[in-house]
Amino acid sequence: MKPIVTLTLNPAIDGAGEAETVRPTHKIRTRGDRYDPGGGGINVARVIAELGGAARPVYLAGGVTGEMFDALLAGRGLAGQRVPIAGHTRISLAVFERSTGLEYRFVPEGPAITPAEWLACLGVIDGLDFDWLVISGSRPPGLPDDCFVTLTRRAADRGARVVLDSSGPALAATLAAGGLALVKPSLGEFRSLTGRALADVDEVAEAARALVDSGRAGVVAVTMGHEGALLASREATLVRRPPPVPVQSATGAGDSFVGAMTLALAEARPVVQAFLLGMAAGSATVMSPGNDLSRRADVERLHAVLSAA
16 A cells, blocks of 8 residues: 655644643743644644654644754654745744643744745645545635645646644635535534534534535534544445543544544545544543654544444
């Protein structure tokens, strides 16, 4: 199987730590600090590799923080391909407050991308050999709303399938153009996309099925936090609740879902089993603190539980 290419247009150095109490004005002393290469597509690639698959992350990075990002990614054993940009790669921070069990996440907007940098990114993607492309994460400033449409059409022209996990106008524009193999919005993103309250799971299922029936996406998976996830495809419509797990951090859970489900689809597993593997990976990530993602043993154990239910 060819490596799954993941594209991260707005990666981040993800910092994480914990503090007793988060208060305004005062210095917040943290401990247990760590830094990881992050951003949607980077996390997806990390999970694919953890589950035994091959991934090729492509990402835009620049400045001294871009160099640090390269080193962190190499330290994970991932052979990424960097598209150089002039702006500095952003640094995000997640702080777990021990006194309340709450997590605070600070996420910068990220650097603006120039037209020349965008063309260079398209050139890199055009030069790679792949059957699956995962576009995951936010659209950075400077890129048009239809930037994912361009990527999807170029991939389709070569017979590749595209997975999209993003939000806002770029998600809406790409779905309007159609041609996606899999789209994975969160419930909040799906509500914004449809302009509907989607007050119950039946309404979520109806809206997801409409996307599939229209041909705009082959598979729709809507993640709903502790309520579980919903699958809509030509083969099945399914709602499952997650297995009970100790909650540490939700950071990267959606990316883990996408990574595991995409790998299973690329391996030609049935769509329901791919969906359940995605749920297992998301739940396994919730069990991990900070920026830790799912571990293979946990994913396999939780997948067995979900498959047996």
